Amino acid sequence: MKIVLIGYMASGKSTIGRLLATEMGLSFIDLDDYIEEKENKSITEVFATKGEIYFRKQEHFYLKELLALDTNFILALGGGTPCYAGNMELLLEATNVITVYLQTSINTIVERLTNERNKRPLVARLNENELPEYIAKHLFERSYFYNKAAFKLKIDSKNKETIITELIEYTNLDKQ
Ligand code: S3P
Numbered sequence: 001m002k003i004v005l006i007g008y009m010a011s012g013k014s015t016i017g018r019l020l021a022t023e024m025g026l027s028f029i030d031l032d033d034y035i036e037e038k039e040n041k042s043i044t045e046v047f048a049t050k051g052e053i054y055f056r057k058q059e060h061f062y063l064k065e066l067l068a069l070d071t072n073f074i075l076a077l078g079g080g081t082p083c084y085a086g087n088m089e090l091l092l093e094a095t096n097v098i099t100v101y102l103q104t105s106i107n108t109i110v111e112r113l114t115n116e117r118n119k120r121p122l123v124a125r126l127n128e129n130e131l132p133e134y135i136a137k138h139l140f141e142r143s144y145f146y147n148k149a150a151f152k153l154k155i156d157s158k159n160k161e162t163i164i165t166e167l168i169e170y171t172n173l174d175k176q
Contacts, residue, residue, distance in 0.1 A: 002067065003171075004091055005076045006149055007102035008139050009120055010112035012163075013076035016102060016155075019164050021074040030076045035062055043078075047121035060085035067094050080122075082145040092148060098171060101149035102163075106136050108156050 003020070005013040014030050021028035032043055035058060039046055046055050059081055066075060067090065082088040091099050110132045117123040117131070126134055146152075151171050155163050 001072050002094075002097045003074045004097055004099050005074065005102055006082050006099060006146055007079065008104060008109055008135075008142065008146075009079040009123070010109055010116055011079070011102045011104040012155060012160075013079075013102055016160065016163055016167070017074045017076035019160055020167060023164055023168070024074070027071075027073045028076070029066060029073050031059065031063060031066070031081060032076075032078050034066065035059060035078075038062060042119075044119060044121050044124075052121075056080070056084045060087060063087055064090065067091075067097065072096075079142070082148075083142050088145045088148050092150075098151070099149040100167065100171060101146045101152045103146070103152050103154045105156050106132065106139060109135050109139065 003026075005017050005020075007013050014032075017030065018028050020026075035046070035055075036042055039058060041049070043055070046058070059078060063077070063081060066073075077087075082091070088099075091097055113120070113123055113135065114128055114131060117126065123131065123134065153163070153167055153170060158166070
């Protein structure tokens with residue numbers, strides 16, 4: 001089984017994914033890290049030198065590569081992955097793939113991204129006043145794709161341990 005975590009930037013996909021992987025004895029893959037390794041560049045460098053369209057093509061290519069592997073793992077996608085190149089359909093149609101949307105409110109994302117935006121090219125240039133409106137619009141557009149996930153878990157005020165417990169119980173992951 002491949003468990004795929006989706007959600008907006010800074011929703012905790014990688015943190016939760018790592019913990020979940022340890023808890024379940026599975027390996028963890030972060031799609032952004034995988035792309036950085038394969039491209040031999042940081043995500044910021046890929047955007048800066050090759051542009052977003054190139055990034056989206058490679059993101060799609062590497063997602064397919066990972067889905068074709070005959071192994072089980074937890075995979076954290078990038079915030080935009082489900083929204084481009086038919087990736088969400090690909091995930092939903094794939095066998096042995098469970099999609100989980102880690103749902104966060106605009107406020108939580110604004111709080112987290114205010115301090116973490118410099119390594120995220122899409123928001124790096126926005127100032128603190130511009131960020132809330134950008135995130136509100138962007139999250140609204142992207143929710144269309146995120147909401148197609150098989151499971152949705154609201155994670156706002158919950159601590160990591162609660163999120164992991166709820167995620168396993170709610171999706172019956174331990175029984176899959
Ligand atoms: C992106 C999110 C980033 C990374 C890239 C684009 C997006 O991943 O893939 O900067 O379009 O939302 P995180 O969600 O891990 O920040």
